[in-house]
Amino acid sequence: MDFIYQNISVKGLLVVLPKNERDFMDDMKMFDFPESRSLKLKEVMGYDKHRVVEEQTCVSDLAIHGLKHLFNNGSLDKDGFDSLIVVTQSPDYLIPGTSNVIQGELELRQDIFCMDITQGCAGYIVGLMQAFMLIQQSNVNRVVLINGDVLSRKVSIHDRNSYPLIGDAVSITVIENNDTQKVFANIKMDGRDRGALEIPAGGFRMPSNAKTSILEDIGDGNKRSKDNLKMDGSAVFNFVQSKVPNMIDDLLNFSNTNLNEIDYFLFHQPNRFMLEKLADKMDIPYEKMPNNIVENFGNSSGVTIPVAIAYNLSNNLLQQKHKVCLAGFGVGLTWASMIINLGDFDFCEIIDY
């Protein structure tokens, strides 16, 4: 499905990362895995350092820390936005929504539209799309989009295919309706393959209990329970390689844009190898596709896109605008992309929690 949005302006971006940093090689020592193979994986996949929260930390903790930072330094007026969208797969509670938790804790005004969206690797783009739809309303002038996940808390520490690469992060994006640019986006989903990325237990279909917490052997010496995040790496890899290039082609055609007109391709970053294969397939120069988030911070699901923006382009985007292509792909399964002019930001930074 294709979309066009008008009069959109992204005014700023803040990323909040947990201080706690883990090292891939240290993590791999927990497994019966030869050091030489770990070093090869580090080189090919880009696994190195990753940031994870402490045991009790939730998305709202990082989000509130970030919003207070913006309120205190004058980047955002506490009463100056009309909607608060939270995109996460790791909500504080089943009920109420994390957006209401944040609203309550910060004593935001009542005349504000709080909304939670459950989305994963395409979550940043889905959140932007929802924000852009809201901003078309005449009485909605500013939207705050929070995209965050603390999925390390749901990954089995005995699963070497997942734990050493998972990352936690929260991003805060401010969107306004005072520009004349057109934004182009597309999104597709296929729920038949949803099992490739899932946490089987913990919802109403399979409530968590003593049985769902039992570690099961999943091959290659890895163990996880039904309470843990399951990532079928091979299935996801094949899905990404088969869907994403066509999706980008379709978006370029729909927006009447030449690939060379795009300054940066800012894609979700599951690992370095997957993005390099996408870049090769689409003839995108590596320098136009920043691919250093997994090695520095881990895979924080859809938040890898705003982390990539803030980490690689912050100074640049404070001063000028760039035409960028965003793409997210994963949980759902969902694949989405967007062509947008980003820049002239009021703020763009990364802080620690």
Place this chain on the structure above:
Amino acid sequence: MEKKILQLLLEIRPEGEFLQSDNFILDGLLDSFDIVILVAELDKLFGISIDGIDIIAENFQNLDTITNLIHSSTKS
């Protein structure tokens, strides 16, 4: 070419009895991480870029399928 591929396989899995196997995957000689490492090494060694959609277990079953994959891959 097969000799070079075998050498790479043994660098990744020194204990693997690849010459005694018709199916490296079913026999547990290669897992998904090994395949990724192998693709990166093959790309480098033969100056090719194996297409992402071809990185599926069927193409890494034995020396013949890997050789065919290299022949069908584009030069980088």
